Amino acid sequence: MNSAINHGRFLKFDFIIIGGGIVGISTAWQLQRSSDRIRVLLLEKESFVARHQTGHNSGVIHAGVYYEPGSLKARFCREGAQATYDFCRENGIACEQxxxxxxxxxxxxxxxxxxxxxxxxxxxxxxxxxxxxxxxxxxxxxxxxxxxLVRESGIVDFPGMCHVMLEQFRQAGGTVRLNTEVTGITEHDDKIIIHAKPGTFHASGLVVCAGLMADRLARLQGLGQDFxxxxxxxxxxxxxxxxxxxxxxxxxxxxxxxxxxxxxxxxxxxxxxxxxxxxxxxxxxxxxxxxxxxxxxxxxxxxxxxxxxxxxxxxxxxxxxxxxxxxxxxxxxxxxxxxxxxxxxxxxxxxxxxxxxxxxxRDGTLLHDFLIERTPRSLHVCNAPSPAATSAIPIGRHICDILSGNHSTLG
Ligand SMILES: Cc1cc2nc3c(=O)[nH]c(=O)nc-3n(C[C@H](O)[C@H](O)[C@H](O)COP(=O)(O)OP(=O)(O)OC[C@H]3O[C@@H](n4cnc5c(N)ncnc54)[C@H](O)[C@@H]3O)c2cc1C
Missing domain, CATH: 3.30.9.10 (D-Amino Acid Oxidase, subunit A, domain 2)
Known part of the structure; x- marks a missing residue:
């Protein structure tokens, strides 16, 4: 099992993920499983995961009817639907096509x-x-x-998926801190420091999947000026x-x-x-x-x-x-x-x-697509609208690819 390095006043990780919704959990789960040498920490401000959008939605596995052909949203939805059915069938989570x-x-x-x-x-x-x-x-x-009629669409228990992914994340060596609200982020050339209530955490890289708080977290790093x-x-x-x-x-x-x-x-x-x-x-x-x-x-x-x-x-x-x-x-x-x-x-x-x-x-456009903003050591998922729950597995996979240098951008 990996464990964080304790530097006395703070804990040091390779990656910190902020947000225990399905996008953050899927990212943490895949990142931790990509190597048994890395240490990943998931921070969530609530006392349980999937407390917000992930636990208050229609529970639909979207097939990809509506999205611009060739767009990332269309591709992630198609891949995500299949990945969701596969994950649920392998792990005994309620789902039905x-x-x-x-x-x-x-x-x-x-x-x-x-x-x-x-x-x-x-x-x-x-x-x-x-x-x-x-x-x-x-x-x-x-x-x-x-x-x-679209036969590929279906229904699923998204919070149930989160709980199983979280358990697998922990078994692979990941650390979860609930009741921990991030209030400050300071980026240096060699590390990023996360200030939370309670605790301070150091990491090499940060991924923020904060849903309804995405703009506030982005602004902590000077991002998110245009939405x-x-x-x-x-x-x-x-x-x-x-x-x-x-x-x-x-x-x-x-x-x-x-x-x-x-x-x-x-x-x-x-x-x-x-x-x-x-x-x-x-x-x-x-x-x-x-x-x-x-x-x-x-x-x-x-x-x-x-x-x-x-x-x-x-x-x-x-x-x-x-x-x-x-x-x-x-x-x-x-x-x-x-x-x-x-x-x-x-x-x-x-x-x-x-x-x-x-x-x-700023010009009043409701963004339909995913929006990602970055600094050298952080990646913020700024807009993850429906069908991001369906697409969470490929979104997480894509973020892992970016972090490992296989992609320079998400869009
Ligand atoms: C009414 C409705 C119906 C929908 N129906 C569907 C559907 O049927 N199918 C589908 O695929 N999608 C659907 N969606 C969209 C889907 O639910 C979301 O796209 C998806 O859940 C987004 O996940 P997330 O992890 O980005 O956000 P969230 O689930 O909102 O998670 C964000 C997490 O970040 C945490 N957080 C925020 N700030 C901090 C902080 N400072 N410190 C620590 N933690 C923090 C929050 O507490 C929260 O747990 C629907 C959405 C809604 C609202």
Whole structure:
């Protein structure tokens, strides 16, 4: 077993990873297993891992339907889906290849559906186009003007994956420090020093995967000047237990191409329940999951960022619609009843929300792609939006390649 070198006042490692979400854990796990001579430390501020985005999401293994063909996001998603199925099957983690339907309910959506279908083909998937009758034969509760089926999509227990990876990381000699919040980073020519509450740690290299806090950690090193993390709440409901058999596949609407969100969908979870959601409403606290949670620091930082106002103006109508849907359950139901007409407000029970860490640039662009920033001794994952949970294994592998000098850049 490797152990850190104790220099009295501080512990010295080869690499430190900040962030116990799936991206940080996957990176730490692969880095530690790449050599039994290196010492890797994972720092997480919470008392357990997968506490934030990784533990508050839809649990979908995305197949790679939506992403720009040839992009890193498209490649990582395809590789990540396969790697996720393989990892879960090898380690007895709940997962199932359910398949997914994307359903159009209007002429404009039908047009977009055909474009999306072509994109699937360009991304190497094998979708099956369905007419309204075939759709209803496959899923009697669902109706639309057309749909396609993607067989590669599925569901998984992402926190379960994290716990197994973390255990394997420890067995390979890695060290985990929970309840340890990083508050300062100082980089020197020969080392990097991490100041945390509690403790000081030295390392040769640093990887930061801090999700909703990515910009704050980046700014500790003078990076992240061109974006801020803006929290978008993803609110869910759960169908009442009597409806757990309503659908066999995941059912998605056709997304608005102007937005990086996929629309309110029906998702079978690995525990047998069906969630409805998520929407995308403005959050006022980065890690606050209650409807009324508010942070003065988070809100002031957001309002002081020019990109926030530009993005809000650009997506004003969509934002207002999302707020209305959030406030009135009956309106929320309309988002689903257009493709699942039998669902009523009485069928929806409460389910915890998630919060997306969305990087927004100074000019108001919501970044769809991964964003990495670097200093000589550190690498910051600044934007890791969906499907980063699906893609976590190839993202971690790629970061390991960069650290070992096989790649000079991630994008
Ligand atoms: C509502 C919603 C639905 C989604 N659905 C899907 C889906 O179905 N499929 C999919 O593939 N993706 C989905 N995603 C996206 C996916 O969940 C994220 O892309 C992924 O979890 C990001 O992982 P992460 O490790 O980067 O961040 P996180 O999981 O947020 O982890 C970051 C960690 O860093 C820690 N941290 C932060 N600051 C510090 C500090 N100063 N010191 C120490 N630790 C720190 C945090 O406590 C946290 O544990 C969804 C996201 C949301 C919000």
């Amino acid at each position: 359910t398949g997914k339907l994307v359903v159009a309910t209007s002429d404009i959506e039908l047009e977009r559906l055909h474009l999306l279908y072509r994109r699937c083909l360009e991304n190497g998937l094998d979708p099956e186009m369905l007419g309204p009758v075939e759709l209803q034969e496959l899923e009697p509760a669902i109706s639309g003007t057309g749909a396609f 801020r993390i803006v929290p978008y709440r993803g609110e869910y409901y759960r169908l009442r237990p009597g409806l757990n058999g309503l659908i066999r596949h995941l059912v998605y609407p056709v997304p608005d191409p102007a937005l990086p969100f996929l629309g309110v969908h029906l998702t079978r979870m690995t525990d047998g329940t069906i969630t409805v959601g998520p929407n995308a409403v403005q959050g006022w606290k980065r890690e606050g999951y209650g409807v009324l949670n508010f942070s003065l620091r988070d809100t002031a930082g957001m309002l002081g960022w020019p990109g926030f106002w530009k993005a809000s103006a650009r997506h004003f109508r969509h934002g207002i619609r999302e707020i209305r849907n959030s406030l009135w359950k009956a309106r929320y139901v309309n988002e689903i009843s257009k493709y699942c007409p039998s669902i009523t407000a009485d069928d929806l029970e409460p389910h915890p929300a998630g919060i997306r860490a969305q990087a927004v640039t």
